[in-house]
Amino acid sequence: MTENNGNSERPTARAGRPGQRKRADAQHGAKERPSTIRDVARKAGVSVATVSRTLAGNYPVSDEARARVMAAVASLHYVVNVHAKALSGQVAGPVALVIKDITGPSLAHVAAGVEQEAADRGRLSLVCATHDDATREDALVQLMREQHAAAVLLVGGVVPDAAYERRTIGYAKALDAAGSRLVLVGRPAPAPDLPVTVVDYDNRGGAFQATSHLLASGHRRVLFLGGETGLSSGDERRAGYRDALRAHGAGQAEELDTEGTYTRASGYARTRDAVRAGLDFTAVFAASDMVALGALAALREAGLDVPGDVSVVGFDDVPFATDLTPSLTTVRVPYEELGRTAVRLALERERSLGGEEHVVLGTQLVIRQSVRRVDW
């Protein structure tokens, strides 16, 4: 095997001059190479150091030199190259938002919060969609490591199984080693003592509020249109629903405690089936506004009035909740705040030590017109 010569102090022999790019002739029609700090220095008749200092403004430069530099910068349309700047240590990494899909009404608000907070702190935001593909998520985390992202935000519901734990632990360690902070938004922490920030909201409490509102309005039999069992937010909301039933001494009817997906179609189908099966209920608590939308449609088709015959509460407070007929009583989730908080926490501890950090944001019941008080 060839020995790797450890001697780094050899004379600078005049070796070949590789230089992978050649300066195009500018006349030739091909794109001109953008000008560099050296071009500016040459044109202004000063050294590159002076140009750099003029632009950074962190070191005294004579008015004469400054003026000539500025003129050269303007005439050459010079802009600093971030990569070079970053390499010499002067650029803070971007914030990366890794999300299932940006178009969902709630996720879009998380994204907006992230972008705002990042921009307020002078950072750029990268957004990447996973479309629920774990392989893609792996690839994106790896990519963000290369990008030296200051924070990597993994957003959105997840089934907290063994595979999730394993992957997330790997992410946390890998990102930490690369100087990035992993932030889980609306996801559970897979293990204690991981270098990770967790920002979540109170699914269980929100569901408790919603269900309690129905019970306090006199309803006794509340159809629950829950999300997938196994999905963290789904389980939490279900738990909140059951907490409320228990707390108010209402019976827990198994046939009213349904599960499905967070889609309009699922809400529609389950409500339709419940009505057809002749189930006895005077209220519906849908685990998301989309599900509530489906429920409203199914109830309307069945000739039932909302809130006249059946009261409905949703979860999320999507923007159009106020525009439905009737406007939807629902649980407001501070999505934008969620995004802002995630970025804030990650960047605040950017240069400090690892370790866990956990924040849970509260939810708020928004009372509109889809619930009627019933008296017995």
Add this chain to the structure above:
Amino acid sequence: MTENNGNSERPTARAGRPGQRKRADAQHGAKERPSTIRDVARKAGVSVATVSRTLAGNYPVSDEARARVMAAVASLHYVVNVHAKALSGQVAGPVALVIKDITGPSLAHVAAGVEQEAADRGRLSLVCATHDDATREDALVQLMREQHAAAVLLVGGVVPDAAYERRTIGYAKALDAAGSRLVLVGRPAPAPDLPVTVVDYDNRGGAFQATSHLLASGHRRVLFLGGETGLSSGDERRAGYRDALRAHGAGQAEELDTEGTYTRASGYARTRDAVRAGLDFTAVFAASDMVALGALAALREAGLDVPGDVSVVGFDDVPFATDLTPSLTTVRVPYEELGRTAVRLALERERSLGGEEHVVLGTQLVIRQSVRRVDW
């Protein structure tokens, strides 16, 4: 004045060794510096060139060396530094989406299209919100120049006045000089022969379709809830409305041709006022679904049934259009396709010459339940 010495061939004198960062002691609690290709080379007992070649896989490397490199990479958690890679010319720039606000239902879909197409082509997407602030837009374009973005997408409605033209021309030239491509999405090109790509959709044709549908359904007096005069999309849609009236030989009643903002509130107020003023109309064409939403609410409050008493058509086909009561007949705009096309066009001509390029995407009338045929 000091002469800038042009002679670059002087012997490499051993000058002071600045070195702005020192390698932390790793034990010390402070973040470890991420490992570099040199660390890997040292650990694997090979040269940096071999490590680079192993990872790039574009040059023969012995199995023995490859194995040792891979082992070192794994044990050091090495990831390549993009900035260094970019500096040596190996990284393609990101796609930058500069947008008023991501949370709007239509803009979110544009963003999703952009992200998808960019990801399909192995690019990252930066998103930045301007919140309609021209100063911020200027700053962002400048920033994207520094970032060496491959494409900068400026999205969304705009008042095409002199200031807009001046700024956009400046953007186009500056970005072109930096090797980036400016793409205007849903905005008019400010001048011919600019290095710019324009992707728009057929506002006028869509409005024509919508209005024609109402006229063909027997309606004669159509209240138009237009957008701001001066805003490009607003003027276009208004023109389409008038085209249709002319084409069908329907009279143009000035009091039915209103203008306002693209908001629910504006739609609500204008419809309420029209009803109160006793205006004679049997149909409403709202220049956006949000406006239609307001109109529906105002009509309902006035005790008018949709589509029984008044028919309504919107514009945009936002996701919830199908969930309204009645579901909304509207003009579908291919927002996602808009985003995809913008990225595709920009990247396809990435290395080719400047010059203009213009694409207009079609719209499609989606017939649902908010329009009733009337016979006389």
Add this chain to the structure above:
DNA sequence: CTGTGAACAGAAAACGTTTACTGCATCCAT
């Protein structure tokens, strides 16, 4: 044996910045 070519490894030059040193006037206090 010796010449030839293939396969593989290493040294070092870019890439474009920032900034630690060094150096040179100039000015002011002694």
Add this chain to the structure above:
DNA sequence: ATGGATGCAGTAAACGTTTTCTGTTCACAG
């Protein structure tokens, strides 16, 4: 006059890669 600040400018190292040269080794044909 002299010594020390002070203000400003230039030189070149370092940041972490990629890739061009320049070997060196080795197999094999002549």
